[in-house]
Amino acid sequence: MSASFGLQSAVFTALSGASIGAQGIYDTAPQAADGGNAGAFPYVTIGRIIMTQLDTQTTIGFAAQLRIHTFSRSGSMRECKEIQDAIFSTLHRTPLTITGHNNFSLLREDTDCFPDADGKIHGVCEYRALIETA
C-alpha cells in the first residue's frame, strides 16, 4: 500500500471511528445529477495529500500535507467549527496506524472557515504528517 493511500485510509478510519458530528466522510463527495451536492450535510471530505520525499540514510520517509474539508449548511459557522474541533481532537498529535509505515507525527497546522457558494459553510484544515517505512 502506498504511503499516500495508507495515510488517507488511516485518516478515514480514525474519523469514522470518532463521533465528529458529520453525516458522512468521503473521498469525493457524492454529486447530484445537476452537479449539486448529494451528500447529507454536514459532511467531511479528505482532500489533496501532497507527499514530499524526506529520506534519511537508512529509511525512506515522507512529509505529507493533508487537507480535510468540512461542509455545513446550518447557516452559521458554528457547526463547521465544532466539527473541525472534533477532527482536531481525533487527529492532532495522534499518530495513525498505517500499513507498512510508521506515522510518528501528525499535527494540525492551519484551519479556516468561510462562506461558500449555495449557502454552504466551508471549513479547511491542513495537517502535516511525518511517515517512514516500517
Add this chain to the structure above:
Amino acid sequence: MRGTVTLRGLEDVNDMLTQIAPRQAINILRSTVHKIASDIAKDAKTDAPEDEGDLKGAIKAKRERAARGYLRSTVRINPVAFYWRYLEYGQGPDGEEHAFFMRAVESFRSDAERIFVTEFGKKWEAALKRAAKRAK
C-alpha cells in the same frame, strides 16, 4: 602529500566585508527573503489553472514591513482574482482541488534550508562584486 595555499588580498577582503556587512547585510537578507517569496509566487502561477481569468497575473510577492529584527515578504493575490480560493480548495467550476499554493509552499518547505543558503550566497556574491567594482 602536502600543499601550500597562499591567500593574497585578505586585507582587501577584510576591508570589503567591513564596508559591506553593516551596511548591506540586512538588505541582502531582505532581498533573499523576497526572492524566496517571489519563487513561491512563481511556482503557484505555474501550477494555477489557466483560463480567461486574471488569476496568474494577480499572484504577486510583496515586501512587507515587519517588527524590528524580522524580515517579511508575502505572496498576495490581487482582489481581481477573488475566486482563487474556490480553485485552490476545489469549489471551482471544474470541481478539482488544484492546491497550487499548497504545492508551491510544500516544494519550498521540503528544501527550505538549501534554497535559503543558495539564494543568500548568490545575493552575497553579487553584493561583493558590486563592492569590488566600486573599489576599483
